[in-house]
Amino acid sequence: MTEQPMVRFDNVSKRYGALTVLDGLNLEIARGEKVSIIGPSGSGKTTVLRMLMTLETINDGVIWVEGEPLTHMERNGKLVPADLAHIRKIRAKIGMVFQSFNLFPHMTAMQNCIEAPITVLGMKRADAEARAAELLDMVGLSEKKDHYPSQLSGGQQQRVAIARACAMRPKIMLFDEVTSALDPELVGEVLEVIRKLGREHDLTMLMVTHQMGFAKEFSDRVCFFHAGKICEQGPPSELFGAPKNERTRQFLHAVLEAG
Amino acid sequence: MGIRTLVAMLVTALVVIGALATQESYKVFMPGLLQGAVLTIEIAILGSLLAIVMGVLAALARMYGPAPLRWLATVYVEIFRGTSALVQLFWLFFVLPQFGVTLDAFLVAVLALGLNVGAYGSEVVRGAIQSVARGQWEASTALNMSRPQMLRRIILPQAFVAMIPPWGNLFIELLKSTALVSLITLSDLAFKAQQMNQNTFKTIPIFTLVLLMYLAMSLVVTIGMRLLERRASLGLARGKAA
Numbered sequence: 492m493t494e495q496p497m498v499r500f501d502n503v504s505k506r507y508g509a510l511t512v513l514d515g516l517n518l519e520i521a522r523g524e525k526v527s528i529i530g531p532s533g534s535g536k537t538t539v540l541r542m543l544m545t546l547e548t549i550n551d552g553v554i555w556v557e558g559e560p561l562t563h564m565e566r567n568g569k570l571v572p573a574d575l576a577h578i579r580k581i582r583a584k585i586g587m588v589f590q591s592f593n594l595f596p597h598m599t600a601m602q603n604c605i606e607a608p609i610t611v612l613g614m615k616r617a618d619a620e621a622r623a624a625e626l627l628d629m630v631g632l633s634e635k636k637d638h639y640p641s642q643l644s645g646g647q648q649q650r651v652a653i654a655r656a657c658a659m660r661p662k663i664m665l666f667d668e669v670t671s672a673l674d675p676e677l678v679g680e681v682l683e684v685i686r687k688l689g690r691e692h693d694l695t696m697l698m699v700t701h702q703m704g705f706a707k708e709f710s711d712r713v714c715f716f717h718a719g720k721i722c723e724q725g726p727p728s729e730l731f732g733a734p735k736n737e738r739t740r741q742f743l744h745a746v747l748e749a750g
Numbered sequence: 751m752g753i754r755t756l757v758a759m760l761v762t763a764l765v766v767i768g769a770l771a772t773q774e775s776y777k778v779f780m781p782g783l784l785q786g787a788v789l790t791i792e793i794a795i796l797g798s799l800l801a802i803v804m805g806v807l808a809a810l811a812r813m814y815g816p817a818p819l820r821w822l823a824t825v826y827v828e829i830f831r832g833t834s835a836l837v838q839l840f841w842l843f844f845v846l847p848q849f850g851v852t853l854d855a856f857l858v859a860v861l862a863l864g865l866n867v868g869a870y871g872s873e874v875v876r877g878a879i880q881s882v883a884r885g886q887w888e889a890s891t892a893l894n895m896s897r898p899q900m901l902r903r904i905i906l907p908q909a910f911v912a913m914i915p916p917w918g919n920l921f922i923e924l925l926k927s928t929a930l931v932s933l934i935t936l937s938d939l940a941f942k943a944q945q946m947n948q949n950t951f952k953t954i955p956i957f958t959l960v961l962l963m964y965l966a967m968s969l970v971v972t973i974g975m976r977l978l979e980r981r982a983s984l985g986l987a988r989g990k991a992a
Contacts, residue, residue, distance in 0.1 A: 546888050583894050593889035597907050607893035610903060652889075659893055 495558035497522045497663060497695040498543065503552035505538055505719075512538050514719040515552070520663075525689055525696045527706035527727075530716030531742060536699045539716075540665045543697070544587045545578055556581050556663070583611075586661030590668040592648040594640040600627060600651045601636040604658045612659070619658070626654035629691075630684045646677030650684050657688070664688070666698035678702070685709070703746055707731050715739045753976050760969040767962050776955045779946055783956075786942030787963050793859045793938065794925045794967070800864025801924060802917075805871025813876060814897065823872070830869035835927050838862040843934040859931040867924045874916040878909035911982045918975035922968045939963060 496519040505513040513535045520526050528536040541547040543554060545561070553570060554561045563570040564577040573581075594603050604623035608614045614622075627636050630650035640648050649669055656664060666685065670678040682705050689696060689709065700706050706713055707727040714724040715736070723736040734740045770776040804826075811823035830838065839862040842853060853861070882905050890900040932941030943960040947953055 544888075544892050546891060579894055579896070585892075587892040589885060589889065589892075591885050593883075593885035595886065595889070595904055606903060607890075607895060610899050611894050611896075656892065 494522060496520060496555075497524070497557060498697070499555040500539070501553045501555060503542065503554060504550050505535070505542060505547065506550050512719055513542075516719075516721070518714070518721065520695060520697060522662075523693060523695055524712065525710045526698070527710040527713045528697070528699045528716060529701070529703070529706060529713060529742075530722075534716040535719040536716045537667055540587065540667050540697060540699055543663075544585055544665055545582055556584055583659070584662045585665065586656035586659055586663070587665040587667065588649070588652050588656050588669045590671050592640070592645070592652045592672070594648055594652055594655070596640050599637050599639055600632060600643070600654075603640070603651055604655045607655075608658050623654065623658055626657050627651070629657075629687065630654045631680075644677060645673045646680045649673065649681045653681075653684055653688065657692070661694070663695045663697065666696065666700070668699050668701065670700070670702060701746075703731070703743070715742065717742070753973060753980075756969055756973050756976065760966060760973065763962050763966045763969065767959065767966070770955070770959060770962075775952065776959060779952070779956055779959060782942045782946055783939060783959055783963065786937055786939035787967070789937060790925075790928045790939040791967065793856070793863065793928045793931060793936075794921075796860045797863035797867065797924050797928070798921050800860060801867035801871050801920065804865060804868025805875050808868065808872035809875035809879065810901070812872065813879065814901075826865075827869045827872050830866050831873075835862060835866045836930050836933070838866055839930055839934055855931070855935050858934060859928070859936055863924055863927055863931075866927070867920050870923075871917065871920055874913055874920065875909070877916075878912040879905060881912050882908045911979070914975055914979040914982060918972060921971045921975070925968055925971060926964065 498518075498520040500516045500518040503513060503516045504511065516535075516539065518539070528539060530536050538547060542549050543561070549562055553563050559581055560570060560573065561578065561581045562573055564573045565571075594600075595606065598606060601620065601623055604626060605614075605616065605619040608619040608622065609616060624633070624636070627633050630653055632647060632650055632654070635643060635647060635651075640651070643651065653669075669685075670681050673681065682702065685696075685698075685705075686709060688694060698706075698710075710727050712724060713727050713730045715722045715730065715734075715738075717738050723730060723734060723739045730739065731743065734743060771780050808823040808827055811819040812827070815823065839858060842858045842862050843855060846853065879901075886904055886908065887900065890904045895904070928938055929940035931938050932944065937945075939960060943956050947956050950956075
C-alpha cells in the first residue's frame with residue numbers, strides 16, 4: 492500500500508455566484524513535498540490555500556488531509572459536511588502565513604507566538620515560551636521578542652508570523668504570497684527563513700508565490716494555474732525550462748520580462 | 751481638547767462651587783443639593799454598569815448567538831432604542847405594578863436607564879467588533895482558535911479601544927438622563943433643586959449650583975474615559991512613532 496497523500500483535493504469547486512473560481516480541482520501533495528502555485532491573478536491560486544485553511548467553504552468535492560476528510564466527516568458510512576469540532580481537529584495539522592502578516596497588534600512578538608499554544612493546545616506558559624524562544628531564534632529575532640508588531644519592519648513581522656505558525660507544530664504550512672507586501676530589500680530575509688524551515692523541519696509546504704526564482708530553486712513541483720484549473724504542473728526544471736502549454740509559456744514570458 | 755484643559759475646567763467648576771458655597775445665600779442649599787447629587791451619582795454608576803453588561807451581551811447575541819437569542823437581542827435593542835427613557839421609567843414604575851410586579855423606585859431608575867443606554871451601547875460594541883481587520887479573524891482561525899477564544903483574546907481587546915469614546919458619550923447621556931428619575935419619586939439632584947426652588951424661589955443660586963454640579967460630574971466622566979483611552983491604546987500604538 493502506498494502512503495496516503497498529505498493533502499488531496501478531490502474534484503473541488505468554488506463558486507462566488509455565477510463566477511467559478513476553481514473548477515473541479517484535483518491535486519495531491521505528498522508528505523514533505525514542497526509545492527509552489529503560480530499563475531496570473533484571479534486564477535484561483537490563493538483560493539486553494541484559503542479553502543485548505545478553512546477560511547473559505549467549498550461548493551463541490553472533498554478535501555482530504557492525511558486520508559481524513561477535512562471539509563466532510565463520515566457518518567454511517569456516508570460523507571456529510573463537517574461540523575466545527577471535526578474541522579478544528581483536522582485543521583490543527585495546518586498552519587498559514589499571510590500576505591499581510593496579520594500579527595496581533597496588541598501583543599509582543601513573544602505573546603503572538605505563545606497565545607495559541609496556550610489557549611488552543613493548553614500548553615504551560617513556560618513550555619510555550621521556551622518553544623517560542625527557539626522559533627524566534629530560528630527566524631533570527633530573539634532580540635525583538637518584546638517588541639510590538641508596530642515596532643518591527645515588514646520583513647521582521649513576517650518572520651514573527653512564520654514563527655507563530657510554527658509554534659502550533661503543523662504538518663502542513665501554507666504561504667500565501669508572503670513576500671508580496673514587502674519592500675524589495677526585505678524579501679530575501681523572509682525567503683531565507685522559509686528555506687531554513689524546509690531544510691530543518693519535516694513540513695509539507697504549499698505556497699502561492701510571484702517569486703519565480705524562489706519557486707524554481709525551492710519547490711519539488713510547480714503548478715501553473717489558469718482560470719480555476721491546473722494548466723500545467725511538473726518539476727521546476729521542466730515547467731520553467733521547457734513549458735509544454737502555450738499559456739504557461741505566455742505567463743512565464745510576461746513575468747520574466749517584467750522581472 | 752487635551753486632558754489638561756478638561757482638568758482645568760473641572761477644577762474651575764469645583765472652585766466656583768466652593769466659593770459660592772461660602773456665601774450665605776448659596777450655603778443653605780448645599781446640604782440638600784449634595785444629598786441629591788449622591789443619589790444621582792449612584793444611579794449613574796449602577797446604570798452605566800448595567801448598560802455595559804447589556805451592551806456587550808446584546809451585541810454578541812446579535813452577532814454570534816443562535817437564532818432565538820439573536821431575535822431576543824434585536825427585540826430588546828429596538829424597544830429600548832425606539833421608545834423614550836421617560837416612557838420606559840413610567841412603564842416600569844406605574845404600569846408594571848398593575849401586573850402585580852412592584853419594583854423599588856431606585857431599582858426602576860437603574861434598570862430603565864441601564865437598559866436604555868445598553869441598547870445604544872450594543873450598537874457601539876457591534877460597530878467596534880466589525881471595525882477589527884478581517885485578517886485578525888483569519889489569523890486566529892489559522893491558529894485553530896475557537897470562536898470564544900478569538901473574541902476574548904484577539905478581537906475584543908482590539909475593539910475595546912474603538913469603543914471607549916462612544917461609550918464616554920453614552921455615560922454622559924445617562925448621567926444627564928438621571929434627572930428624569932425625579933418624576934418617579936426619587937430625590938436626585940434635579941428633584942432637590944426643583945423642590946427647593948418651589949419653597950424659596952431662589953432660582954439663581956439653586957440652578958447655578960446645580961448646573962455646575964452636573965458639569966463637574968460629566969467632566970469627571972470625560973476625563974476618566976480619556977485616561978482609559980490613552981492607556982488602552984498604548985499597546986496598539988506602541989512604537990508607532992519609533
